[in-house]
Amino acid sequence: MSDPYSVLGVSPNASDSEIKKAYLELARKYHPDNYHDNPLADLAQEKMKEINEAYNIIMNMRDGKKNSQQGYSGASGGSPEGMKVRAAINSGDLRYAEELLNSFSVKNAEWHFLMGSLYYRKGWLDEARRYYTTAVNMDPGNAEYNQALAFMNRGGQTYRTHGSGSNANQACDTCDACDCCAALLCMNMCCRCTFF
Secondary structure (H helix, E strand, O other): OOOHHHHHOOOOOOOHHHHHHHHHHHHHHHOHHHHOOOOOHHHHHHHHHHHHHHHHHHHHHHHHHHHHHHOOOOHHHOOHHHHHHHHHHHHOOHHHHHHHHHHOOOOOHHHHHHHHHHHHHHOOHHHHHHHHHHHHHHOOOOHHHHHHHHHHHHHHHHHOOOOOOOOOOOOOOOOOOOOHHHHHHHHHHHHHOOOO
16 A cells, blocks of 8 residues: 555544544445445445555554654553454454464453454454453453443444345444444544544
8 A cells, every 4th residue: 555644535644533534434435334235345345445454554653653752552552462453353354363362372351352343343242242341341441442342232233234135234223333334443443542
């Protein structure tokens, strides 16, 4: 990728909030769920991967600058291994994310949070909620873990689809971030700051 800023349509001088806004708008537009039974589905999926990659590159660069200035290791207190898992989940490489998680020697709160994120992405919402709950119980002061669990309790179920047809991918009426993309984006934002 030559210029992640151009992929998101923002200036390198854009604020973090401007970048997040651009990312969310593009992700809502190009998420493959919007192209169900559409010949453009494959193109939308590729575009979504490009958007995710661009956002991750930009935020990792910015986190790196902040961390070097502050002597801080890892966004949101995450481990380097955890960052690899987050990147794999964000890029849609769930098999690799699961392999990485299975290689962790310690099943700490971060591990449970990442397992929850993996299961959420797979659509296994009961498992995701269980792992998020464990993460919160192990580290009750972590805002990222609390936000993910609160999101699940407020309506994260909208990612789940049953059957096919026009009702298979309907979003719920009670929240404004109900499509899979927005939910994952919000959780991704939680990895970087207290967004949701």
